[in-house]
Amino acid sequence: MPKKKQKTKKTKKPLNKVNFTFTRKHKVLLGSFLMLLGLALFIAFVSFLFNWKADQSTLGQFGDRSIETKNWLSKFGAEISNFFIYEGFGLAAFSIAILTSLTGVYLFLDLNRKPLQKFWFWGIIVMIWFSTLFGFFADKNALLGGIIGFETNTFLQDYLGFAGTLLLLIFIFITYLVLRLNITPEVIQQYFKKTKKDISEEFKAETSTDITENYSEEKIRVKEQTKEEQITAEAKTSTTEETEEKSTTPEKEKIVIKNEEDEGDLAMEVETVTEEEEQEDNLSNRLVKDFGEFDPKLELSNYKFPSIELLKDYNIGGGITIDQQELEENKDNIVNTLKNYKIEIAQIKATVGPTVTLYEIVPEAGIRISKIKNLEDDIALSLSALGIRIIAPIPGKGTIGIEVPNKKANIVSMRSVVASSKFQHAEMQLPIALGKTISNETFVVDLAKMPHLLMAGATGQGKSVGLNCILTSLLYQKHPAEVKFVLVDPKKVELTLFNKIERHYLAKLPDTEEAIITDNTKVINTLNSLCIEMDNRYDLLKDAMVRNIKEYNDKFRARKLNPENGHKFLPYIILVVDEFADLIMTAGKEVETPIARLAQLARAIGIHLIIATQRPSVNVITGMIKANFPARIAFRVTSKIDSRTILDSGGAEQLIGRGDMLYTQGNDLIRLQCAFVDTPEVEKITDFIGSQKAYPDAHKLPEYVSEESGTGLDIDVSERDKLFKDAAEIIVTAQQGSASLLQRKLKLGYNRAGRIIDQLEAAGIVGQFEGSKARQVLVPDLVALEEHLNNE
Numbered sequence: 001m002p003k004k005k006q007k008t009k010k011t012k013k014p015l016n017k018v019n020f021t022f023t024r025k026h027k028v029l030l031g032s033f034l035m036l037l038g039l040a041l042f043i044a045f046v047s048f049l050f051n052w053k054a055d056q057s058t059l060g061q062f063g064d065r066s067i068e069t070k071n072w073l074s075k076f077g078a079e080i081s082n083f084f085i086y087e088g089f090g091l092a093a094f095s096i097a098i099l100t101s102l103t104g105v106y107l108f109l110d111l112n113r114k115p116l117q118k119f120w121f122w123g124i125i126v127m128i129w130f131s132t133l134f135g136f137f138a139d140k141n142a143l144l145g146g147i148i149g150f151e152t153n154t155f156l157q158d159y160l161g162f163a164g165t166l167l168l169l170i171f172i173f174i175t176y177l178v179l180r181l182n183i184t185p186e187v188i189q190q191y192f193k194k195t196k197k198d199i200s201e202e203f204k205a206e207t208s209t210d211i212t213e214n215y216s217e218e219k220i221r222v223k224e225q226t227k228e229e230q231i232t233a234e235a236k237t238s239t240t241e242e243t244e245e246k247s248t249t250p251e252k253e254k255i256v257i258k259n260e261e262d263e264g265d266l267a268m269e270v271e272t273v274t275e276e277e278e279q280e281d282n283l284s285n286r287l288v289k290d291f292g293e294f295d296p297k298l299e300l301s302n303y304k305f306p307s308i309e310l311l312k313d314y315n316i317g318g319g320i321t322i323d324q325q326e327l328e329e330n331k332d333n334i335v336n337t338l339k340n341y342k343i344e345i346a347q348i349k350a351t352v353g354p355t356v357t358l359y360e361i362v363p364e365a366g367i368r369i370s371k372i373k374n375l376e377d378d379i380a381l382s383l384s385a386l387g388i389r390i391i392a393p394i395p396g397k398g399t400i401g402i403e404v405p406n407k408k409a410n411i412v413s414m415r416s417v418v419a420s421s422k423f424q425h426a427e428m429q430l431p432i433a434l435g436k437t438i439s440n441e442t443f444v445v446d447l448a449k450m451p452h453l454l455m456a457g458a459t460g461q462g463k464s465v466g467l468n469c470i471l472t473s474l475l476y477q478k479h480p481a482e483v484k485f486v487l488v489d490p491k492k493v494e495l496t497l498f499n500k501i502e503r504h505y506l507a508k509l510p511d512t513e514e515a516i517i518t519d520n521t522k523v524i525n526t527l528n529s530l531c532i533e534m535d536n537r538y539d540l541l542k543d544a545m546v547r548n549i550k551e552y553n554d555k556f557r558a559r560k561l562n563p564e565n566g567h568k569f570l571p572y573i574i575l576v577v578d579e580f581a582d583l584i585m586t587a588g589k590e591v592e593t594p595i596a597r598l599a600q601l602a603r604a605i606g607i608h609l610i611i612a613t614q615r616p617s618v619n620v621i622t623g624m625i626k627a628n629f630p631a632r633i634a635f636r637v638t639s640k641i642d643s644r645t646i647l648d649s650g651g652a653e654q655l656i657g658r659g660d661m662l663y664t665q666g667n668d669l670i671r672l673q674c675a676f677v678d679t680p681e682v683e684k685i686t687d688f689i690g691s692q693k694a695y696p697d698a699h700k701l702p703e704y705v706s707e708e709s710g711t712g713l714d715i716d717v718s719e720r721d722k723l724f725k726d727a728a729e730i731i732v733t734a735q736q737g738s739a740s741l742l743q744r745k746l747k748l749g750y751n752r753a754g755r756i757i758d759q760l761e762a763a764g765i766v767g768q769f770e771g772s773k774a775r776q777v778l779v780p781d782l783v784a785l786e787e788h789l790n791n792e
């Protein structure tokens, strides 16, 4: 090492002309001088380019003051420019001016001198190189390369010829790039990769804000990602992408840092590791770039949503109409009745709704609201009208509301609510246009936020219409890829129309004929199957490190989840049970348990329940069910008790039927007129959808085999599951004895996967159940497995 140091020192010595024992003042002076000298040279050189011919004759007569030169720096300029440019290096001589100024700057600012040496060294090389190169064109313009350039060029050409000289110059150029600028093929490659990444990131940031939201989560996830996942992720890419993949692996970048402080020119190589690129993120970027975001609708990309024309317009004559006389009469009636109870009114205001008119009363000061509340029944009697509901006080206002039904109710058509901008522009996951409020506003709710709905009402009060209204709302907003219905209809008539859209929108158990479930035992299987689906979805969400279905699907769309690992786009699943009472009476706990389980847990994974019943008695709507269904709809019921069961308060018994309803999502009661959609309208919509290209089959729910059909541990070889061998191979390959692995890889239900694991245990392939840990795999590899199975 010391030898090397000495050597380099020697080579550099001639360049180091500045005496650094100078004091600071000297340096400033010399620095300023050199800066200005450099500038003077520059000016002189530029001027020389224009005036050299004119000044040619004046050269060599420096002493003769009478001879004038055109150079901007006169005689000095002409002489020195001639020396450096014409007789020297040609155009490249400009580097002398630059280097002189630069030296001045270094001295002036008292900077480290090491870089300066390098500037001079490389500056002179560049100068000679350029002048030699320009020497090729000396016959065209002698100034280009100067005499030195011309001479060097001719000298080289004499020995190497034209091609040889050119090749030598190219070699020197490469030497410069490599040694001076540290440009190597890897650096160039790295640069392009980085630019590409930057562009795609920019693109990504613009197109998907959600992705940026998830970025930090994504980062954590990628860090925690197992090696196995990475391998499978990579395996997914085609062979052509493979080469690209290799280059995206974390890569060591060598940066040569030359320690300027060091005596001599000892270069130190510092290995820095470039920021680990996020494998999956990167892969997903590339996939998105190549194929675009995953589009769940692609398979039915030509699907057309039903048009609004399919719905009937019931209010051809315009909006809501009410008789002025009826309004006056009702007002007088209210005022007089209250007067009888010594309640004076300060103000009264009417809001006309589709079915009822709300009279808002401000009582005179000093009248207690509780008094009015207590007189509710008497007032209703005195007004002798059906369906009066008193709201005392109206939440959020200091007024009392009296709702009086209109003599002639206006139908709120489904068409009007579907066409409303509130519904059309609803930024909701599962928007439902329920109907109109008392002030005639379209009422739109998000089923995903509810997250489950309990619906009750005596027969003939509008329940079925209500269900159709909900289903129609979703058909108008959601593509078949985004939502699937599981319909349970013990009455066998209400929902049959939806059979036509089975292969578009319905989900069913494998190996069942009918998608709409009318048989109670099938309901139990379906509910349990939904529980399996729920568990599976939770596994997927956990694996994807997301909290809910929306985030999951966003991530899947952005191709950040690998389908090879069982990931898929998850449609919302909406379970609709018409006539729940019937079901719970016949099946009891067997139905209640999975329903309660789903209601408790399914919100995050996109399974929502809508349960309707005629009899809202406590043995139908049990505490457990009620607790998990915060959103309720009550149509007219026959008794206050029923109203309490469904709404936790009275009121529903005073409704007027025909779609008049109360809606609550846990706090306030909202009176709504349900939108009316008639069977022929539903038929038109389902016909329209049904006539379009469909999926090959209804959406498959996971298989559920009831517990009773399960067998003990000492399973007969002949009774083994048909997928036993496949399962064994998966378990042995992965060396991980877990049922969820089988669920994912073989797309099985939990129970079946569990049974196969039991069979594997009986066969001695996996060890015993060890609580939360995965079972031990007792067979080391596939060859051993083959032997093991042959020896049985």
Ligand SMILES: Nc1ncnc2c1ncn2[C@@H]1O[C@H](COP(=O)(O)OP(=O)(O)OP(=O)(O)O)[C@@H](O)[C@H]1O
Binding pocket: 411, 412, 457, 458, 459, 460, 461, 462, 463, 464, 465, 466, 614, 658, 659, 660, 673, 674, 675, 676, 677
């Ligand atoms: N929103 C509504 N607007 C106007 N009329 C309605 C509305 N909802 C229901 N009706 C009227 O009430 C009738 C009964 O409605 P629906 O069939 O929905 O009752 P239901 O509660 O389902 O009865 P059941 O429980 O016996 O099936 C309808 O045929 C219709 O005439």
